[in-house]
Amino acid sequence: MIGQMLDIVTTAAILYAVATGLLLVFGVMKIINFAHGGLMTLGGYAALVTTQAGLNPWLAIPAAALFGGVVGMGIERFVVRPLYNRPLDAILATWGLSIIIGQLITIAFGRGVQFAASPLNGTLDLFGESYSAYRLALVGIAAVLGIALTALLQGTRLGLETRAVIMNEDLARGLGINSGLVRFLTFTLGSALAGVAGALITPLSSVDPGMGVPWLVNAFMLVLVSGASLLSLLFACLVLGGAQVLVATHFSPVLGGLTIAVLAAVILRIRPKGFARD
Amino acid sequence: MTEARRLSLILAVALAALAAIFAGPYVLDTYSVNVLTRSLLYAAVALTVDLLWGFLGILTFGQSVFFACGAYAAGLVFTHMDFSTSNAFLALGLGVGGALLVAAIVGWLAFWHGASALYASVITLVLPIVATQLLYSGGTFTGSSSGLSGFMSFDLSMEAWFWLSGSFLVGVTTLAYIFVKSDAGRLLVAVRENEQRCKYLGLDTSRLKILVYLACAAIAAVAGYIYAGYAMVVAPELAGFVFGTELVIWTALGGRGTLLGPVFGALIVDYESAQLAGDYPFVWQLIIGTLFVLVIVAFPRGLLPVVFDVPRKLLGLLRPRTAAPATSVTLSTLDPASTQGVEPGDGPALAVADVVKRFGSLTVLEGIDFEARAGELVSLVGPNGAGKTTLMRCIADGAERSAGTIKVNGYDIGRKPPEACVALGVGRKFQMANVFETLTVAQCLQIARVRHARPSLWRRASDLPLPEAAMHVLATTGLDRQLATPAHLLSHGMKQALELSMVLALEPRVLLLDEPTAGLTKTERMQIGAILIDLAKKQGLCVLLVEHDLDFVREISSRVIVLHQGRIVLDGSVEEVVASELVKQVYAGSGHAGIDHETAPTPSQEMPA
Amino acid sequence: MSALSVENLSSGYAGAVVLREVSLALAPGEILAVLGKNGMGKSTLLKAVMGFLPKMTGTVAISGSEATRLSPHRVARLGVGYVAQEKALFQDMSVEENLRLAIRRPDFEAALAEVEASFPFLLQRLKQRAGTLSGGEQKMLLMARSLATGAKLLLVDEITEGLQPSVIDRLAGVIRSARERHGTTMLLVEQHLPFALAVADRWAVLDRGEFAETGATSEPDSRARVLKHLSV
Structure with a gap:
């Protein structure tokens, strides 16, 4: 019972960390960034390089953010910006970028599965249950991410302007807000977060050129049911992630893997706004 | 051909x-x-x-x-x-x-x-x-x-x-x-x-x-x-999912909307993949990925149209382009006996009873109650935000209103979607001309007739029988001489006329027109006015018209309903409305009937929340 | 030098020209009311000046700075405050956030003092969500926001729409005092004739995208001349 609760909480935390970057980009730019999976892969390899170089595994996180962010800048400038008025094409183009990133990584690192060192090993005793220390640490990291992003959005001028662009871009522009700059910064931040997410999941799984793709669809569905709110994303991660854990343990792991996508599709059919307010 | x-x-x-x-x-x-x-x-x-x-x-x-x-x-x-x-x-x-x-x-x-x-x-x-x-x-x-x-x-x-x-x-x-x-x-x-x-x-x-x-x-x-x-x-x-997206990639590379483009895209890319995958598997995928992004960003129509356009342009340099072939579609008028549209039920053509529309806590329409007979031309007037367009929407789409009933030809529209309301005899013309921009005039009209004449799955019809009313609009405006013109090349007024003919081709009993004269020249407005009178008088249509131009209303209407802040403030003859002091004030003062224009700041007043 | 100079401006939406080669010039501190029926191009004029709609012909200059090709945020930063007719507030943000977004000057407190002078009630409502204000209060917040930015030129689209007479009176008072104290130039698009004639120096009627008639509000027959264009 306790183990299952911990599974639900840690799964939700991982999903939250993976989906925040996508949510930010979706909120501001109204496009789904399919390169998110590729950027996660990039972050995973950044972690691999960091640990293979003998550096502290925690350094993988800023390194992944840097890689993701820089590549994100290029993507925004040269691919996403020209497709501003063609949102479905933006999905396709970012998916193409995901392919490009995957193939470049394959050429550089080979196709094989590799393993990055985990910053935390072993287990912790919690409520009489012995549980993976790293998974527990992820809950803390996801919380820090969520709080930091909320602070950024609620407490800074840039955050205020970003929220303004999310709510009503034309009105924001009329008030002197450079929405193009806001979009650029958001996409960069979203890409950096994708890199971080990739680095965070590497100790849980392996590193390979296609590692980001399986996460992409779940993250994408979570974002669609959450609208543009970090809070409803948290809710969605807990509900849908929880459902995934329950289905996986009580029925079959395979069905568990489908839970988020199928539930989200049904939720959106019944309530097109998903968990978002209004 | x-x-x-x-x-x-x-x-x-x-x-x-x-x-x-x-x-x-x-x-x-x-x-x-x-x-x-x-x-x-x-x-x-x-x-x-x-x-x-x-x-x-x-x-x-x-x-x-x-x-x-x-x-x-x-x-x-x-x-x-x-x-x-x-x-x-x-x-x-x-x-x-x-x-x-x-x-x-x-x-x-x-x-x-x-x-x-x-x-x-x-x-x-x-x-x-x-x-x-x-x-x-x-x-x-x-x-x-x-x-x-x-x-x-x-x-x-x-x-x-x-x-x-x-x-x-x-x-x-x-x-x-x-x-x-x-x-x-x-x-x-x-x-x-x-x-x-x-x-x-x-x-x-x-x-x-x-x-x-x-x-x-x-x-x-x-x-x-x-x-x-x-x-x-x-x-x-x-x-x-990977194969699913590959199919999309081939389609995009070849050229979406061309059929042959995607076929050749799939053939070439899949064949080459098999050839090259052995030697340079990752480089090949990289090339395809890069090409895909490039095509989506720079050539959204795909490569097939590009391949075809280059020789066509070169040929175009050598010899002048021949004029577009004349349309092969000929218009004809349907026998009026067979264009009565929906059988009329009992009672008035349009009966609106106690209709309410709310957006959240905001009430946009309240207690709207009126009837209109066949052959009547009713104008709906009122200042901005009075709820005129909202009322039109409620009549044309059963899912729109919050409460009340609407009957068309005696049939309750219930919660029916727009296409079912059309089947009951509603025809709606939008405020902004709403046509199919890339299709020609004739094609737009054909689509408006699909409800009555099932289109062929393999042939292109060479004749297009239209109801008399639609033919009349086409002839009056001269659109019948532009059947092969793509709609996006038409002037604003011609687009309005085209949309009107499309709606009339539906053989409606109740015609809803939202500002049909907006943006038209004086001559065009007079033409439309004459057509509307004709539709009501001769064809027996019930026409409900949103209009801001009171001069125009005066010329054509038999009856005027004045809406203000979501309620009917006056329902009467044109003379009554023109003479009404209330209506003058509604227009001059955005509805603050009776306020003096000697405004003085009264900062002590606090508005209730 | 004109606070706003528009020459031969045409604009509209895809395929439909709404505004046809319109010219106007506003002296600093001048208030012009643009009147006319719906669909005659009044809002289009403001949106085109702001850069929200494409300019098919013509030029726009703001206090001598060329502004024809600028995007809306650049126009706003030239000291232009735009109050749209609809969706002009961030409904889900607090009153304070709505003010902060518009007010770019560093001394937010001084700007708040400005707000307090015209609409003291807003200071008590800073944390309230803008969407929960009444219709009249929202319009007052809009006015307060654009005045507190220190904008030199205000483009205001039907601020009086749907308001009670008392609120309209109050807005009129605030507009006049803003002009007296800061010399703010204003272009008001209005349907409310008494309000327009009370606050503006000049009026102009737009009819099918062109100025049909203009005059000074001091001329005694203004009301009759405008009404002739407006209704029956």
Whole structure:
């Protein structure tokens, strides 16, 4: 019972960390960034390089953010910006970028599965249950991410302007807000977060050129049911992630893997706004 | 070009393609024949992606699932039940039937009234993920991750498989080509371009999308069935997201909306992949990925149009372009006896009773109560935000109002969607001219007639019978001389006239017009005015008109309803309204009847929250 | 030098020209009311000046700075405050956030003092969600926001729409005092004739995208001349 609760909480935390970057980009730019999976892969390899170089595994996180962010800048400038008025094409183009990133990584690192060192090993005793220390640490990291992003959005001028662009871009522009700059910064931040997410999941799984793709669809569905709110994303991660854990343990792991996508599709059919307010 | 010549030309090209397929095994090496057999089948699936995405506007990532449906049906039946002729038919039936069932479920989920394009794409994206997982979890039944292999299949030579696949591709491509160029096929483009207008022309667009989706699923399933028979191996990757997106990539590279582009895109890329994958697998994928991004950003129409445009431009330099061929469509007037539209029920043409419309806590319409008879021309006036357009919307779409009843021709519209309201006799013209921009005048009118005259799936009609009212508008405005002009080249006034004729082609009993004269010149306004009077007087239509120009209202209306802040403040003759002091104040002061213009600041006053 | 100079401006939406070669010039501190029926191009004029709609012909200059090709945020930063007719507030943000977004000057407190002078009640409502204000209060917040930015030129689209007479009176008072104290130039698109004639120096009637008639509000027959264009 306790183990299952911990599974639900840690799964939700991982999903939250993976989906925040996508949510930010979706909120501001109204496009789904399919390169998110590729950027996660990039972050995973950044972690691999960091640990293979003998550096502290925690350094993988800023390194992944840097890689993701820089590549994100290029993507925004040269691919996403020209497709501003063609949102479905933006999905396709970012998916193409995901392919490009995957193939470049394959050429550089080979196709094989590799393993990055985990910053935390072993287990912790919690409520009489012995549980993976790293998974527990992820809950803390996801919380820090969520709080930091909320602070950024609620407490800074840039955050205020970003929220303004999310709510009503034309009105924001009329008030002197450079929405193009806001979009650029958001996409960069979203890409950096994708890199971080990739680095965070590497100790849980392996590193390979296609590692980001399986996460992409779940993250994408979570974002669609959450609208543009970090809070409803948290809710969605807990509900849908929880459902995934329950289905996986009580029925079959395979069905568990489908839970988020199928539930989200049904939720959106019944309530097109998903968990978002209004 | 006559219809018969056009169709024979298509068939001639198809025959030439068949001849090329037949010659294939004699000129190609064994390896190429082997690879191309697969590519030919993939191309048939890419064709269905193009029908859905390029023509109907539904970006789909899930066509791989239907391919896998056909393939797995063959694999499962031949593995678990042995191969026999009857089992072969059983497998084909199961494959196609299964694909249709899945497509029906997906269609119900994705194409309901009001679903967004993004949501539909999302559903098609979830589909392959669900399908692969189910195949993985099927244990020995589906062969899990390694799939099924080693089953018996049709005893055909490699050449025969090539011919079968090739003929199948040529067959479906030809049929698809004839279909998209036919009168019925044009509906696909119309739905993609302006789904709202289609609904208000009485077309059930959800049903159309589901039908096309079902047909595409069946084609993909047959391709998959042939694939399994020839390859004698099926694997979960066939249903996968990666294959689903590859199909989209081939379609985009070849050129969406061209049919031949995606077919050649699939053939070339898949064939080259097989050739190069051995030597430079990752570099090749990288090139395809880069090319794909480049095409999406810079050449959204794909490469086929680019390839065709270059020689056409070069030729254009040499000789002047010949004028566009005259339209082959001729107009005729329907017998008025057969254009009465819906049988009138009891009572007035339009009865609005106690209609309320709220947006959240905001009440936009309240206690709207009036009736209008056939032959009446009622103008709806009132300042901005009075609720005029909202009222029109409530009459044309049963789902709009918050409370109250609306009867058209004595039939309660209930909660019916716009297309069902059209069937009851409602015709709505929008405020901004709302036509199909890329279609010609004649084509726009044909689509407006689809509700009455079922369009052919393979032919293009050469005559277009229209009700007298629509003909009258066309003749008065001179649109009947511009039948071959694409709608986006028309002037604003001509677009308004075209939309009016389209709505009249529906044979409505109740005509809703939202500012039909906005942006028109003086002459055009007079023409429209005369037409409207004629429609009401001679054709017996009940016309409800939103209008700001009170001069215009005075000229044409028999009766005026003044709306203000969501309520009817006056319902009377034109003279009464013109003489009304209240109406003057409503207009002059945005409704603050009686306030003095000697305004003085009174900062002490606090507004209640 | 004109605070706003528009020459031969045409604009509209895809395929439909709504505004046809319109010219106007506003002296610093001048208030012009643009009147006319719906669909005659009044809102289009403001949106085109702001850069929200394409300029098919013509030029726009703001206090001598060329502004024809600028995007809306650059126009706003030239000291232009735009109050749209609809959706002009961030409904889900607090009153304070709505003010902060518009007020770019560093001394937010001084700007708040400005707000307090005209609409003291807003200071008590800073944390309230803008969407929960009444219609009149929202319009007052809009006015307060654009005045507190220190904008030199205000483009205001039907601020009086749907308001009670007392609120309209109050807005009129605030507009006049803002002009007196800061010399703010204003272009008001209005349907409310008494309000327009009370606050503006000049009026102009737009009819099918062109100025049909203009005059000074001091001329005694203004009301009759405008009404002739407006209604029956």
